[in-house]
Amino acid sequence: MTTENPIFGDEDTSYQAAGGIEGIQQLVNEFYDLMDSLPESEKIRSLHKKDLSDARKKLSYFLSGWLGGPKLYQEHIGSISIPGFHRKFNIGSAERDA
Numbered sequence: 797m798t799t800e801n802p803i804f805g806d807e808d809t810s811y812q813a814a815g816g817i818e819g820i821q822q823l824v825n826e827f828y829d830l831m832d833s834l835p836e837s838e839k840i841r842s843l844h845k846k847d848l849s850d851a852r853k854k855l856s857y858f859l860s861g862w863l864g865g866p867k868l869y870q871e872h873i874g875s876i877s878i879p880g881f882h883r884k885f886n887i888g889s890a891e892r893d894a
């Protein structure tokens with residue numbers, strides 16, 4: 797692998813392209829800020845806890861490992877199945893789209 801032509805998904809190239817943990821945190825913060833403020837997100841916002849700080853931390857940890865970086869979710873919280881975890885919520889097409 798050369799640094800000029802990184803292949804996405806190869807080792808931690810996707811994590812690097814996302815800007816490492818700082819880039820991921822920025823993305824996650826913007827995502828939850830939008831969820832917290834857009835009227836069209838009200839329904840899925842209401843599925844989340846009032847305080848979003850845990851959600852921000854957990855999604856950042858998860859995406860770090862998913863993008864080939866440090867497996868922070870596994871290290872700090874444990875193993876997770878994303879579909880399994882979400883099964884307890886009522887997520888239909890409208891919630892998915894929102």
Ligand code: HEM
Nearest residue numbers: 840843844845851854855858873878881882885887891892
């Ligand atoms: C399809 C739309 C989705 C909806 C409506 C949804 C909704 C939720 C809700 C309600 C929570 C609980 C938050 C809380 O406890 O306050 C949650 C947690 C979480 N979601 Fe999603 N989610 C969706 C898709 C995804 C996707 C695609 C991913 C991964 C890329 C993801 C990753 C996570 C993670 C890591 C957590 C935290 C798990 C934990 O508490 O340990 N979600 N989500």
